[in-house]
Amino acid sequence: MTEPFKLGIVVPCYNEEEVLPETSKELTRIISNLVNEHKITNNSKIVFVDDGSKDKTWPIIDEFSKQNDFVSGVKLSRNFGHQGALLAGVTSASNSCDAVVTIDADLQDDVNAIPKMVDEFIAGSEVVYGVRNNRDTDSAFKRDTAEAFYKFMGWLGVKIVPDSADFRLMSKRACKVLLSYQETNLFLRGIVPMVGFKSSKVFYARKERFAGTSKYPLRKMLKFAMDGITSFSIVPIKMIMGLGFFIVLITIGLLIYTLIQKAQGNVVTGWSSMMISIWALGGVQLICISVIGEYVGKIFSEVKRRPRFTIERDIYTEKTIKEEK
Incomplete structure (x- = not known):
């Protein structure tokens, strides 16, 4: 693609009033440079998506x-979560843009990687992943758990790009395919690789958050990881059978041990058999019920087919209509 194309940069925001001025300044600089280099058109846009913020995020936007x-x-009518806000922005921008970049508002993802993504797109890639070249800014706990998560997802057979979050570029065609996936339980890091098309990677160093606080505490990270696991694999359900057999084998071993101890007169009558039965059966049942419950809950959410987001106001579309007149 040699002619300048229209680029949209989608930025999900939730209570980001502290960082928005700097984010807008940096992204405007990137777009201006790309326009001056005749790579993108001068009607390219930065689309900030307000995900039901409670501060001054929307008035600033x-x-x-x-x-x-x-x-x-x-502006979304309420908080739909990070993934819902991303999808809302992609839905709006992909209607008129030839390519869409998604990036978080906190400036931890290096905006200077966007021109490299644009170059990859011009060279023929329809999906360009922003991949971290290190995790120096993460704590040891977050670094180790992230590595374990990517390995576990790979073991489950889920195609996911390691050290790649939601910083990526997608062509208009790739965006349309992405939007055809109708999951309510969104895990875009797993869905995007399923889109296919030619892809490439751009490596960058992740920075410290410019301002404000993280919107992904440990509780949300754990929920996000669970959504990723249960949305793309039924291996955990299959593992229940293996777990059941494993517990049964342990129970048999304990039973044999108890009989030996009883023959030697070292066991109180009835205590061991009762405790073994309670712990073995109770543990297996609780684990099985909780894992199956996760999948039943997913089914419950999916079959209702509720909207994944509701747009209250769309300035991007308003501007696009004015420009076309």
């Missing part, structure tokens, strides 16, 4: 959209 021709915004 609204004000920036009036002052900066590159800036526009989408």
Whole structure:
């Protein structure tokens, strides 16, 4: 693709009033440079998606959209979560953009990697992943758990790009295919590789958060990981049978041990058999019920077919309509 194309940069925001001025400034710089290099058109846009923020995030986005021709915004009616906000932005931007970049508002992902993504797109890639070249900014706990998660997902057979979050570029065609997936329980890091098409990677160093606090505490990270596991593999359900057999073998071993101890007169009558039965059966049942419950809950959410997001206001579409007139 040699002619300048229209680029959309989607930025999900939740209570990001502290970082938005700097994020807008940095992304505007990137777009301006790309326009000057005749790689993208001057009607390319930064689409900030307000995911039901409780601070001044939306008024700031609204004000920036009036002052900066590159800036526009989408306001969701309530908080739909990071993945829902991403999808809302991609839905809006992909209608008129030839390619869409998604990036978080905290500036931890290096905006200077976007021109490299654009170059990969021009060279023929339809999906370009931003991949971290190190995890120096993470704590040892987060680094180890992230590595374990990627290995576990690979063992489950889920195709996911290690050390790649939601910083990526997708062509218009790839976006349309992505939007055809109708999951309510969204895990885009697992869905995007399923889209196919030619892909490539751009490596970058992840930075410290520019301002504000992380919107992904441990509780949300664990839920996110569980969504990823249960949305793409039924291996955990299959593992239940293996776990059941394993517990049964342990129970048999304990039973043999108990009989030996009883023959030697070292066991209180009735205590061992009762405790073994309670712990063995109770443990197996609780684990099985909880794992199956996760999948039943997913089915419950999916079959209702509720909207994955609701847009209250779409400044991006409003600007696009004005430009076309």
